[in-house]
Amino acid sequence: xxxxxxxxxxxxxxxxxxxxxxxxxxxxxxxxxxxxxxxxxxxxxxxxxxxxxxxxxxxxxxxxxxxxxxxxxxxxxxxxxxxxxxxxxxxxxxxxxxxxxxxxxxxxxxxxxxxxxxxxxxxxxxxxxxxxxxxxxxxxxxxxxxxxxxxxxxxxxxxxxxxxxxxxxxxxxxxxxxxxxxxxxxxxxxxxxxxxxxxxxxxxxxxxxxxxxxxxxxxxxxxxxxxxxxxxxxxxxxxxxxxxxxxxxxxxxxxxxxxxxxxxxxxxxxxxxxxxxxxxxxxxxxxx
Amino acid sequence: xxxxxxxxxxxxxxxxxxxxxxxxxxxxxxxxxxxxxxxxxxxxxxxxxxxxxxxxxxxxxxxxxxxxxxxxxxxxxxxxxxxxxxxxxxxxxxxxxxxxxxxxxxxxxxxxxxxxxxxxxxxxxxxxxxxxxxxxxxxxxxxxxxxxxxxxxxxxxxxxxxxxxxxxxxxxxxxxxxxxxxxxxxxxxxxxxxxxxxxxxxxxxxxxxxxxxxxxxxxxxxxxxxxxxxxxxxxxxxxxxxxxxxxxxxxxxxxxxxxxxxxxxxxxxxxxxxxxxxxxxxxxxxxxxxxxxxxxxxxxxxxxxxxxxxxxxxxxxxxxxxxxxxxxxxxxxxxxxxxxxxxxxxxxxxxxxxxxxxxxxxxxxxxx
Amino acid sequence: xxxxxxxxxxxxxxxxxxxxxxxxxxxxxxxxxxxxxxxxxxxxxxxxxxxxxxxxxxxxxxxxxxxxxxxxxxxxxxxxxxxxxxxxxxxxxxxxxxxxxxxxxxxxxxxxxxxxxxxxxxxxxxxxxxxxxxxxxxxxxxxxxxxxxxxxxxxxxxxxxxxxxxxxxxxxxxxxxxxxxxxxxxxxxxxxxxxxxxxxxxxxxxxxxxxxxxxxxxxxxxxxxxxxxxxxxxxxxxxxxxxxxxxxxxxxxxxxxxxxxxxxxxxxxxxxxxxxxxxxxxxxxxxxxxxxxxxxxxxxxxxxxxxxxxxxxxxxx
Numbered sequence: 001x002x003x004x005x006x007x008x009x010x011x012x013x014x015x016x017x018x019x020x021x022x023x024x025x026x027x028x029x030x031x032x033x034x035x036x037x038x039x040x041x042x043x044x045x046x047x048x049x050x051x052x053x054x055x056x057x058x059x060x061x062x063x064x065x066x067x068x069x070x071x072x073x074x075x076x077x078x079x080x081x082x083x084x085x086x087x088x089x090x091x092x093x094x095x096x097x098x099x100x101x102x103x104x105x106x107x108x109x110x111x112x113x114x115x116x117x118x119x120x121x122x123x124x125x126x127x128x129x130x131x132x133x134x135x136x137x138x139x140x141x142x143x144x145x146x147x148x149x150x151x152x153x154x155x156x157x158x159x160x161x162x163x164x165x166x167x168x169x170x171x172x173x174x175x176x177x178x179x180x181x182x183x184x185x186x187x188x189x190x191x192x193x194x195x196x197x198x199x200x201x202x203x204x205x206x207x208x209x210x211x212x213x214x215x216x217x218x219x220x221x222x223x224x225x226x227x228x229x230x231x232x233x234x235x236x237x238x239x240x241x242x243x244x245x246x247x248x249x250x251x252x253x254x255x256x257x258x259x260x261x262x263x264x265x266x267x268x269x270x271x272x273x274x275x276x277x278x279x280x281x282x283x284x285x286x287x288x
Numbered sequence: 289x290x291x292x293x294x295x296x297x298x299x300x301x302x303x304x305x306x307x308x309x310x311x312x313x314x315x316x317x318x319x320x321x322x323x324x325x326x327x328x329x330x331x332x333x334x335x336x337x338x339x340x341x342x343x344x345x346x347x348x349x350x351x352x353x354x355x356x357x358x359x360x361x362x363x364x365x366x367x368x369x370x371x372x373x374x375x376x377x378x379x380x381x382x383x384x385x386x387x388x389x390x391x392x393x394x395x396x397x398x399x400x401x402x403x404x405x406x407x408x409x410x411x412x413x414x415x416x417x418x419x420x421x422x423x424x425x426x427x428x429x430x431x432x433x434x435x436x437x438x439x440x441x442x443x444x445x446x447x448x449x450x451x452x453x454x455x456x457x458x459x460x461x462x463x464x465x466x467x468x469x470x471x472x473x474x475x476x477x478x479x480x481x482x483x484x485x486x487x488x489x490x491x492x493x494x495x496x497x498x499x500x501x502x503x504x505x506x507x508x509x510x511x512x513x514x515x516x517x518x519x520x521x522x523x524x525x526x527x528x529x530x531x532x533x534x535x536x537x538x539x540x541x542x543x544x545x546x547x548x549x550x551x552x553x554x555x556x557x558x559x560x561x562x563x564x565x566x567x568x569x570x571x572x573x574x575x576x577x578x579x580x581x582x583x584x585x586x587x588x589x590x591x592x593x594x595x596x597x598x599x600x601x602x603x604x605x606x607x608x609x610x611x612x613x614x615x616x617x618x619x620x621x622x623x624x625x626x627x628x629x630x631x632x633x634x635x636x637x638x639x640x641x642x643x644x645x646x647x648x649x650x651x652x653x654x655x656x
Numbered sequence: 657x658x659x660x661x662x663x664x665x666x667x668x669x670x671x672x673x674x675x676x677x678x679x680x681x682x683x684x685x686x687x688x689x690x691x692x693x694x695x696x697x698x699x700x701x702x703x704x705x706x707x708x709x710x711x712x713x714x715x716x717x718x719x720x721x722x723x724x725x726x727x728x729x730x731x732x733x734x735x736x737x738x739x740x741x742x743x744x745x746x747x748x749x750x751x752x753x754x755x756x757x758x759x760x761x762x763x764x765x766x767x768x769x770x771x772x773x774x775x776x777x778x779x780x781x782x783x784x785x786x787x788x789x790x791x792x793x794x795x796x797x798x799x800x801x802x803x804x805x806x807x808x809x810x811x812x813x814x815x816x817x818x819x820x821x822x823x824x825x826x827x828x829x830x831x832x833x834x835x836x837x838x839x840x841x842x843x844x845x846x847x848x849x850x851x852x853x854x855x856x857x858x859x860x861x862x863x864x865x866x867x868x869x870x871x872x873x874x875x876x877x878x879x880x881x882x883x884x885x886x887x888x889x890x891x892x893x894x895x896x897x898x899x900x901x902x903x904x905x906x907x908x909x910x911x912x913x914x915x916x917x918x919x920x921x922x923x924x925x926x927x928x929x930x931x932x933x934x935x936x937x938x939x940x941x942x943x944x945x946x947x948x949x950x951x952x953x954x955x956x957x958x959x960x961x962x963x964x965x966x967x968x969x970x971x972x973x
Contacts, residue, residue, distance in 0.1 A: 016772060020770070177371050190685035191689050197375075197386070201378075244800070
């Protein structure tokens with residue numbers, strides 16, 4: 001009896017792990033496929049399929065993807081687009097996070113009439129589909145003479161990102177005791193002084209989460225990128241799309257794989273090293 | 289000289305009136321406790337005095353100077369908060385000097401002030417720690433240090449002991465009292481704990497429903513509560529309130545708490561006000577310690593007694609409380625520690641009516 | 657300052673006069689408040705202003721440039737009666753249902769399995785969640801290869817010897833939409849798993865003990881006790897996935913480009929197509945507004961539900 005019981009327990013335990021590992025395989029397959037393909041030759045892939053182990057590891061896919069492969073007629077590899085994405089994502093992340101922290105501080109700790117309404121509208125901006133903003137942005141960028149520039153995309157992501165960063169920071173600051181602000185007021189500190197000396201030193205946890213999410217989001221963003229940039233001003237997601245839309249020549253799956261990996265690497269690294277904060281942002285943003 | 293005066297203060301949040309015409313006049317060196325149940329407006333009053341919330345109407349003077357519209361930092365006050373509100377990212381020293389830093393006080397002077405206050409509160413060894421590394425009692429001291437260093441004309445305390453455990457609360461209570469005796473600065477202290485109010489205050493303001501119900505010294509509040517609310521709120525267990533009917537027999541006036549004459553409690557010091565109520569319904573208020581079980585030895589005071597059924601007893605060690613039934617009412621009696629009347633038995637309880645109060649059952653105000 | 661220890665009771669000094677600071681010294685503080693106000697106003701103005709602007713343009717006949725000649729609901733009627741819009745909404749329905757149910761189901765299953773005190777939890781969680789860090793463009797591109805019959809799984813299995821094996825969903829008009837579903841589930845189920853797991857972990861440990869003492873089997877314990885206990889999270893996940901589904905754009909563009917034909921075209925693709933391929937700004941804006949309305953149908957009840965829940969004093973922030 002006891003033995004039978006422990007056997008069935010063992011069986012269900014085995015089943016449990018079997019299911020978990022099967023799902024792990026499902027999630028990992030695309031990644032492994034891309035990694036392996038990036039080392040396989042053109043002939044090898046086209047003669048078989050994208051699923052296969054390299055007959056010999058070749059690195060020329062990587063070199064071409066990085067520096068010389070032609071994307072929509074420009075033969076400079078993916079390097080300049082990586083640079084574009086970096087030039088967009090870093091300033092936009094930092095500025096929007098700072099503005100969001102400021103907004104969150106204002107809306108949560110200086111409760112004034114209408115603060116909740118303002119917060120509600122800003123939060124709504126998180127859900128507002130990008131399609132609702134494309135035409136106004138197109139007109140605005142044209143009027144500011146920023147169409148097809150990195151600066152234009154930075155502006156978009158700063159303004160657009162503020163909804164998100166305000167949501168994160170405000171929900172964090174709401175839990176800061178109001179007494180702290182009162183005490184600082186009695187001590188004679190002003191608006192900016194309280195923010196700089198008292199609130200900001202409490203903020204690293206939420207600022208890390210916000211920066212990670214903003215960076216990932218902006219790096220991965222595609223719609224604004226494809227709409228408001230062309231040619232060599234494209235961010236890397238738009239360049240990837242142009243790469244795979246290349247119908248003039250036969251598909252170079254090996255080079256495309258290397259390009260995909262290079263393009264995905266920054267956010268994957270952020271995820272691997274900041275996973276804890278990544279998950280925290282997930283719950284902070286979602287359960288609200 | 290007046291340290292604080294509040295006149296006709298009203299605070300309205302939207303349609304809710306939190307304070308309804310509050311007046312207070314406080315002399316220098318007093319220790320005033322604002323006490324009342326949660327939502328009575330005591331914390332709002334304190335915040336308005338500090339300038340952290342705005343009054344809808346009325347005027348406030350601190351140290352003889354009108355402060356309406358003056359920001360908190362220029363009111364010459366210091367405040368200790370319920371949550372202590374220590375700046376988490378600063379050391380204890382930083383917490384204490386932050387206010388001086390904001391006002392541009394010279395570094396050397398700041399350090400001298402810190403040293404003096406730290407010595408006074410015996411927190412010298414904590415100066416370089418952060419709030420998270422302190423115990424509850426230590427945080428409390430630092431919060432007081434931050435207030436003390438301002439040397440204000442008025443100290444404000446917002447339930448400063450309510451986050452401490454019972455034992456520490458008693459210790460810190462004594463320490464605050466000692467501090468007041470030593471520095472003599474005027475203090476306004478908010479609490480919902482009536483024991484804190486009784487032990488600390490030179491005068492107590494009992495608040496309820498946005499009004500000050502009574503503003504007097506602790507003994508007056510205890511012995512002559514202005515109304516039933518004050519009578520019930522102050523004292524633990526609270527004053528017994530028995531519905532009664534006033535009857536007169538000759539010059540004697542008695543309160544009948546039951547259906548028949550056997551339940552009449554004679555009231556020795558009849559006043560003129562009382563006589564007007566003869567034949568009418570009143571509420572008789574008697575503190576538990578005025579109802580006791582005579583033991584035939586010490587407690588042989590001649591006086592009225594009342595037969596009552598014992599429903600429950602609660603020995604606490606220092607005394608024994610009994611819940612007894614008199615007529616329709618349940619009444620708490622406070623007895624000597626070794627008294628053990630049998631539950632369910634009827635006994636004759638001695639009543640000391642010298643301090644009995646009478647209340648108007650409709651307005652709940654005290655008649656006598 | 658030095659009076660602190662020597663002032664005697666009853667002798668307190670009068671208040672210090674308000675320091676005679678010039679009003680100039682208050683300017684920096686005032687200025688920072690104004691700046692903060694302007695930033696918040698800009699954030700609000702952006703959301704409200706751009707929304708109204710698009711609504712305004714949707715009532716005009718704007719093409720490549722905005723022209724403010726109003727045509728009323730013309731674009732709306734034309735869109736509602738157009739085949740492409742109807743097909744796009746049908747596609748969205750199939751895709752939305754498949755994706756939401758699939759991602760929620762997989763997420764819940766994985767969360768419950770991981771909750772069984774297993775070994776290697778951190779590694780598995782990292783694996784399940786990593787697709788969230790990727791761009792939909794990457795997801796779409798790679799799944800397009802895997803699902804492509806001539807180069808992907810079909811070819812691979814044939815290479816193993818089953819030469820008649822067929823897996824051509826991607827090029828099948830009726831089945832291509834399920835390819836989008838698979839890729840979307842792959843990307844987002846880890847998110848559902850993470851939220852459910854956080855919910856299960858936040859439950860009081862005594863709940864497990866009580867259920868165990870009541871003799872509940874593990875399956876019954878989860879179905880009857882744990883999952884109902886985290887239902888606010890379940891609702892949140894459903895709503896977030898639903899709004900993700902409505903907003904899906906890049907995935908389709910990278911995976912199928914809306915094809916074959918228009919078999920996987922979603923409303924978002926139609927919007928873009930009108931605005932920037934055909935240069936019909938007015939019609940595209942009308943499509944975008946209808947997209948927003950679809951989203952509101954989901955979000956408004958959710959917002960009301962959240963408000964009620966909080967009003968009852970339940971549920972933390």
